[in-house]
Amino acid sequence: xNRKLRMGMVGxxxxxxxxxxxxxxxxxxxxxALVAGAFSQSADRSKAAGAGFGIDxxxxxxxxxxxxxxxxxxxxxxxxxxxxxxxxxHLPVTKAALAAGIAVMSDKPATATYDEVLELQLVxxxxxxxxxxTHTYAGYSLVREARALCAAGALGAIRKVAVxxxxxxxxxxxxxxGQKQAAWRSDPVLNxxxxxxxxxxxxxxxxxxxxxxxxxxxxxxxxxxxxxxxxLDDDCNALLRLEGGAxxxxxxxQIAAGEGNGLRLRVYGEKGSLAWRQEDPNxxxxxxxxxxxxxxxxxxxxxxxSARAVxxxxxxxxxxxxxxxxxxxxxxxxxxxxxxKGEVNALPATLPGIEAGVRGMRFIERAIESSKTESWVEx
Ligand code: NAD
Numbered sequence: 001x002n003r004k005l006r007m008g009m010v011g012x013x014x015x016x017x018x019x020x021x022x023x024x025x026x027x028x029x030x031x032x033a034l035v036a037g038a039f040s041q042s043a044d045r046s047k048a049a050g051a052g053f054g055i056d057x058x059x060x061x062x063x064x065x066x067x068x069x070x071x072x073x074x075x076x077x078x079x080x081x082x083x084x085x086x087x088x089x090h091l092p093v094t095k096a097a098l099a100a101g102i103a104v105m106s107d108k109p110a111t112a113t114y115d116e117v118l119e120l121q122l123v124x125x126x127x128x129x130x131x132x133x134t135h136t137y138a139g140y141s142l143v144r145e146a147r148a149l150c151a152a153g154a155l156g157a158i159r160k161v162a163v164x165x166x167x168x169x170x171x172x173x174x175x176x177x178g179q180k181q182a183a184w185r186s187d188p189v190l191n192x193x194x195x196x197x198x199x200x201x202x203x204x205x206x207x208x209x210x211x212x213x214x215x216x217x218x219x220x221x222x223x224x225x226x227x228x229x230x231x232l233d234d235d236c237n238a239l240l241r242l243e244g245g246a247x248x249x250x251x252x253x254q255i256a257a258g259e260g261n262g263l264r265l266r267v268y269g270e271k272g273s274l275a276w277r278q279e280d281p282n283x284x285x286x287x288x289x290x291x292x293x294x295x296x297x298x299x300x301x302x303x304x305x306s307a308r309a310v311x312x313x314x315x316x317x318x319x320x321x322x323x324x325x326x327x328x329x330x331x332x333x334x335x336x337x338x339x340x341k342g343e344v345n346a347l348p349a350t351l352p353g354i355e356a357g358v359r360g361m362r363f364i365e366r367a368i369e370s371s372k373t374e375s376w377v378e379x
Contacts, residue, residue, distance in 0.1 A: 004033045005333050008071060008102070010064045010093050011084035013040030013049045017181055018107060019084040022134075023053060025325030026082065031333040036071055036078050038064040064093050068100035080105055080130070080336060086184040087112040087192050091120055098127035103339075105132045105332055109202050110357025112192030114365035117358050124354045130339050132332040133352040135206045135360075137263060139324035141298045141307045142284040144350065146211045146267065146274050148304035149286070155269025158212050161240065161248035165204040166262035170196075170234050170254035173227050186231055194364035195232025197223055200263075201252035201367065202360040206352065207265050208250070209359065214242040220376045221367040226255045238367060241376075282318050306350065328352075 007026055012019015019039065026032040036059035039049035043062035050060025061067035064081075071077035080103035083093050091111045094104050110133055111117040124131045137143055149155060174182035184190040185199055192198055209215060221238035225231075234255050240248035256262070263278035272288040282298035296303060299315035310327045313319060331351040339345045347353045362379060370377040 004031060005079045005336060006035045006076065007032050008067055008078035008081040009034060009037040009039060009084060010081060010089070011039065012037065013045045015180055016084065021322060021325060022082045022084050025322050026329045028322065028326035029330045032329060035059060036067055037061065038067045065096060068096055068102060072100045078102060083107060086190045088190045091116045094120060095123050098123060098129055103129040103131070103336055105134065107134050109192065109198050109360050109364065110354070111361060114361045117361035121354055121358055128345055130332065130336050130345055130347060131354050132328065132347060133357050134325065134328055135203060135352040135356060136321065136325050136328070137203060137207050137278060138210050138350065138352055139310065139327035140281050141311045141319070142276055142281060142296065143207070143211060144310055145284055145296060145303050145307035146276055148306050149274060150212050150267065155267065155273060156271035157244060158214060158246045158267060158269050160246060160268040161208050161212060161242065162266045163204045163208050163248065164251040164262065164264050165200045166251065166256035166259040167200060167254045168257045168259040170227065171257045173229055188231055191232065193368055196234045196252050196254045197236045197367050198364045200254065201236055201250065202363060203263065204250050204252055205363045206356055206360060208248060211265060212242065212267055214244055214246060216240050216242050216379060218376050218378045219366050219370050221370040223367065223371040236367065281320060
């Protein structure tokens with residue numbers, strides 16, 4: 001198929017955060033074009049967003065149901081939809097899309113609740129269509145390098161993991177001002193039961209399992225609500241046990257005043273360790289038990305094949321958040337094109353899908369249970 005894949009979007013209306021990022025990322029490699037959308041629950045705002053994105057006026061719909069019905073009738077209808085709405089819509093929109101024969105790229109978390117993701121898992125399996133999940137950090141070249149190092153056993157058996165995801169933007173009761181992103185994230189009905197643990201804890205959790213290749217087996221978490229009047233947790237500390245006897249810590253906070261998007265992972269093995277920071281993503285520190293520290297740079301010719309495969313520019317030309325998102329889109333586009341040609345529906349192992357979605361929702365549910373019972377809980 002030598003045409004671009006046609007993408008629809010749900011969410012991403014005027015003032016939205018991640019919808020426009022999805023458009024930029026999806027279109028970066030020239031394999032995908034945004035052609036339709038139900039960008040808002042308001043028909044007028046959907047039209048306004050569509051005009052801003054430069055799509056045909058008749059393809060900016062008043063609802064996602066209307067979009068799926070109309071696009072399914074068109075010869076040039078959308079091939080897949082990206083879901084960039086608050087969490088409570090992820091399940092119903094995915095179900096409606098798959099029922100209309102439209103593949104799905106969803107933002108995380110996969111659903112609002114654990115029960116919902118179990119339903120989603122069945123729907124995705126029955127639908128047979130590709131389903132991707134945008135755990136953005138999986139798209140960074142040096143995260144792929146870290147993953148390759150662990151997979152090759154370069155660090156020896158993994159003994160300890162420390163992951164932290166610190167933000168400061170919810171240090172004040174921003175939701176009380178009506179700020180859009182804070183408002184739905186602080187509402188259990190629209191967000192689901194896990195506040196900070198669901199919004200950014202899931203990214204940290206995913207990064208641990210993605211890089212180490214080890215599953216978390218149990219958790220002891222303490223979730224707190226620091227800002228008075230807030231309905232969901234905004235600060236979390238957790239101890240982890242992983243397969244193979246490794247242990248870990250996971251800290252996630254949205255009241256860490258002054259922090260921006262402070263995601264940091266450190267992994268310690270018998271022979272060495274690695275450290276990566278999202279705010280300085282083009283450098284990976286690798287330390288050895290008996291040797292000097294190495295700083296590996298994105299696009300270095302010495303990197304693993306998997307890391308080099310996802311860089312676009314020569315070394316020293318920084319790639320970041322949008323490019324990492326675009327890596328996931330490139331892999332999704334290849335999987336979807338293959339599926340359309342009749343190949344088996346299989347996402348590459350590097351691209352998060354429904355399994356990562358189920359793990360993430362299990363993590364939220366387990367962390368809440370552990371915090372409530374003040375005890376270790378098994379996964
Ligand atoms: P946002 O509030 O900025 O945008 C949500 C959009 O959804 C708004 O435009 C809203 O009008 C629209 N919407 C709501 N109901 C709708 C409906 N029925 N039909 C169509 N559109 C509707 O939120 P956001 O910060 O962009 O987050 C959206 C999703 O993306 C969340 O699930 C969030 O967890 C996820 N997210 C992921 C990342 C990442 O790094 N992968 C980053 C930020 C957000």
